[in-house]
Amino acid sequence: MTSLPDLNQKIQSAAKRLLAEGKAEVVIGCRQGTTPMTVAPIFCRTEDDCNQLIWSNFAKINLATYLPKYPGKVAIIAKGCDARSAVGQVVEKQIERENLYIVGVACGGLVDVEQIQAREPRPIRAAEEDWATIKLSGDGWSSSLPKEDVLRRNCKTCVSRTPEGVADELIGEPTEALPADDYADLKALAGQSLEEKMAYFKGLVKNCLRCYACRNACPLCYCPVCFVDETRPQWLGKSQDEMDTFTFHLLRAFHCSGRCTSCGGCEAACPMDIKLREFNRLLDEEVQKDWNYLPGLSWDQTPPLTTYRPDDEADFIK
Amino acid sequence: MAEYIVKENALKDFFKALTEGGKRRFLAPAEVSGKLQMIETDPEKVSLDFGNTHQSPKSAFFPQTEKLMAFHKDTAKSDPFVYKPLGLDETAPMVLFGLRPCDARGLVVCDRVFQNNRFTDPYWKSKYESAVKIGLACHDPRPACFCTAVGGSPFGEAGLDAIAFVRDGGLALKTLSAEGGEFLKGLSGLESAEIGAELAEKKQAAEAGMPGPLDQSKVAGAAVMEIYNQPHWKDTADRCLNCGTCTFVCPTCHCFDIQDEQNEKGGLRMRNWDTCMSWLYTVHGTGHNPRPTKTERMRQRFMHKLKYIPMKQDGACGCIGCGRCVTLCPVNIDIREVARQMNG
Numbered sequence: 202m203t204s205l206p207d208l209n210q211k212i213q214s215a216a217k218r219l220l221a222e223g224k225a226e227v228v229i230g231c232r233q234g235t236t237p238m239t240v241a242p243i244f245c246r247t248e249d250d251c252n253q254l255i256w257s258n259f260a261k262i263n264l265a266t267y268l269p270k271y272p273g274k275v276a277i278i279a280k281g282c283d284a285r286s287a288v289g290q291v292v293e294k295q296i297e298r299e300n301l302y303i304v305g306v307a308c309g310g311l312v313d314v315e316q317i318q319a320r321e322p323r324p325i326r327a328a329e330e331d332w333a334t335i336k337l338s339g340d341g342w343s344s345s346l347p348k349e350d351v352l353r354r355n356c357k358t359c360v361s362r363t364p365e366g367v368a369d370e371l372i373g374e375p376t377e378a379l380p381a382d383d384y385a386d387l388k389a390l391a392g393q394s395l396e397e398k399m400a401y402f403k404g405l406v407k408n409c410l411r412c413y414a415c416r417n418a419c420p421l422c423y424c425p426v427c428f429v430d431e432t433r434p435q436w437l438g439k440s441q442d443e444m445d446t447f448t449f450h451l452l453r454a455f456h457c458s459g460r461c462t463s464c465g466g467c468e469a470a471c472p473m474d475i476k477l478r479e480f481n482r483l484l485d486e487e488v489q490k491d492w493n494y495l496p497g498l499s500w501d502q503t504p505p506l507t508t509y510r511p512d513d514e515a516d517f518i519k
Numbered sequence: 520m521a522e523y524i525v526k527e528n529a530l531k532d533f534f535k536a537l538t539e540g541g542k543r544r545f546l547a548p549a550e551v552s553g554k555l556q557m558i559e560t561d562p563e564k565v566s567l568d569f570g571n572t573h574q575s576p577k578s579a580f581f582p583q584t585e586k587l588m589a590f591h592k593d594t595a596k597s598d599p600f601v602y603k604p605l606g607l608d609e610t611a612p613m614v615l616f617g618l619r620p621c622d623a624r625g626l627v628v629c630d631r632v633f634q635n636n637r638f639t640d641p642y643w644k645s646k647y648e649s650a651v652k653i654g655l656a657c658h659d660p661r662p663a664c665f666c667t668a669v670g671g672s673p674f675g676e677a678g679l680d681a682i683a684f685v686r687d688g689g690l691a692l693k694t695l696s697a698e699g700g701e702f703l704k705g706l707s708g709l710e711s712a713e714i715g716a717e718l719a720e721k722k723q724a725a726e727a728g729m730p731g732p733l734d735q736s737k738v739a740g741a742a743v744m745e746i747y748n749q750p751h752w753k754d755t756a757d758r759c760l761n762c763g764t765c766t767f768v769c770p771t772c773h774c775f776d777i778q779d780e781q782n783e784k785g786g787l788r789m790r791n792w793d794t795c796m797s798w799l800y801t802v803h804g805t806g807h808n809p810r811p812t813k814t815e816r817m818r819q820r821f822m823h824k825l826k827y828i829p830m831k832q833d834g835a836c837g838c839i840g841c842g843r844c845v846t847l848c849p850v851n852i853d854i855r856e857v858a859r860q861m862n863g
């Protein structure tokens with residue numbers, strides 16, 4: 202079984218080597234957070250920075266989110282989904298391949314802190330982790346949970362846990378890909394009436410604050426000005442109006458269709474635990490069905506949304 | 520100052536009595552969609568066992584979307600297209616039970632923004648002044664709580680009309696303001712008691728495990744520009760997503776944006792929470808943005824909490840240590856860490 206200290210050691214040496222060799226000006230990875238069960242992204246520029254790098258089950262966001270804003274040579278410590286998103290950004294011409302170095306780390310899945318707290322409601326004062334177990338403790342108690350039981354939803358159907366094929370180097374023992382999402386719940390939903398479907402999707406976002414943390418955490422949402430922030434014209438109202446909120450989610454999902462790597466970063470960032478990936482899953486299924494396309498798996502893919510064929514069967518496109 | 524207890528079997532009667540026979544809206548910690556929130560609720564559904572509510576209670580006084588004025592377009596009537604104020608006398612006064620002491624202090628910070636010697640915000644004032652605020656002290660502060668580091672206490676009394684703590688499944692309660700004393704007098708479920716010694720003891724026990732004061736002496740003494748130009752901002756901003764989560768969950772963040780909307784029948788002016796983390800917050804009509812990158816935006820939030828509010832509110836810290844932003848920031852930007860860097 203992979204030992205985390207060993208993995209951390211390897212990540213740290215790789216980062217130091219890349220800085221020393223000038224392959225990257227900065228290495229983006231994760232370090233321990235300031236409270237139990239948190240990690241903080243870190244931009245390593247010195248050896249001291251590199252010594253803080255870790256791999257953690259508690260990582261939250263997809264580090265590829267930082268790449269499009271980064272001007273110089275950058276290396277990223279990437280799990281499977283981070284690497285896929287980075288590849289997607291190259292394919293979508295947001296970053297230059299030669300400025301990017303991917304240190305792939307074989308991932309065994311991340312955990313969902315909400316699920317942990319649901320199982321362990323006592324105040325958690327400290328958490329320790331290894332590859333397969335989460336150990337928790339509080340005032341006068343300790344307990345442990347198999348990681349398997351509290352995996353993030355998206356990690357349960359991950360087809361790219363090991364970023365093989367796209368990483369410039371790979372750390373850790375490759376982990377098996379899991380059976381892909383079968384979309385069973387969405388197929389069941391498809392059989393329902395329009396009203397039922399509408400109620401389902403409105404219900405998903407009814408507590409949304411429109412803080413847009415989901416958007417800002419998403420590696421696909423790199424637009425310089427998001428359509429919700431446009432003011433001339435202003436496409437969308439700013440209040441908690443149900444239709445405006447719904448429109449935001451619907452449009453964002455369409456903008457992300459065929460591009461989402463199911464990293465779960467959006468849901469992990471959402472302060473209201475909104476399961477907004479349901480919108481993406483719905484469109485992922487469509488794209489997979491019609492184009493047989495999975496994003497971020499190779500450097501020479503052409504995303505369906507940017508493909509044009511003169512003999513396209515759809516009339517509206519000609 | 521009066522002291523009472525409420526026995527466990529009298530709790531529901533007591534909560535019902537707080538509504539003064541339905542004249543007041545009753546807000547207390549209760550579950551909505553799996554999260555505990557300070558909301559208008561049934562006296563039967565109040566939770567006494569919680570760390571803190573997921574979101575801050577500010578929305579009771581400063582809703583995320585607040586309708587300010589409206590007009591109609593009916594030219595058959597005398598006053599089409601004339602904006603008329605809304606919401607000032609439309610709602611019943613509130614009684615809030617179960618405010619955590621940190622959040623009550625947060626409301627005091629907001630109150631001084633919305634009501635001071637320069638402005639009075641009538642929408643805030645009409646709700647805040649008439650509300651009775653009953654606190655619930657924390658026996659078991661959570662890992663991210665740090666009220667004691669910023670001048671508060673899990674048994675703090677600021678901003679409250681009365682403070683309660685859980686005792687044998689029921690409550691012990693002490694009135695703090697004249698209004699609180701008047702309001703509680705004779706309410707059903709209350710029994711007079713001596714609770715002072717117990718309260719002091721519990722307070723000490725709760726504070727014992729909590730962090731000591733966060734040293735902000737250098738920040739207080741330094742010129743604004745000195746802190747503004749510190750080099751650490753850039754490093755922290757590297758990882759900030761400008762996602763705004765911290766501002767939306769913060770009990771003292773109070774920025775808003777005014778918007779007009781209309782349809783064929785009429786129009787509405789409302790204010791919505793805004794966030795200084797957003798690019799849109801400062802962009803000018805010309806397209807110029809005085810806070811062009813996330814570094815300036817992130818810096819603003821912390822300067823406001825730790826320098827500008829203390830300057831404007833006689834040294835009071837703009838952060839009351841609820842820990843919400845610390846727990847919910849997706850990239851673990853911890854205001855305590857930033858405060859230490861600022862005090863450098």
Ligand code: SF4
Nearest residue numbers: 409410412413415471
């Ligand atoms: S889904 Fe969550 S993160 Fe996204 S805007 Fe709504 S509340 Fe914010």
Ligand code: SF4
Nearest residue numbers: 419461464465466467
């Ligand atoms: S939509 Fe969500 S799951 Fe998909 S790439 Fe963006 S953050 Fe990841």
Ligand code: SF4
Nearest residue numbers: 759760762763765848
């Ligand atoms: S919650 Fe964290 S990442 Fe989001 S804006 Fe606030 S400090 Fe930045």
Ligand code: SF4
Nearest residue numbers: 769838839841842844
């Ligand atoms: S800054 Fe953070 S810890 Fe301080 S009051 Fe606001 S949400 Fe709470």
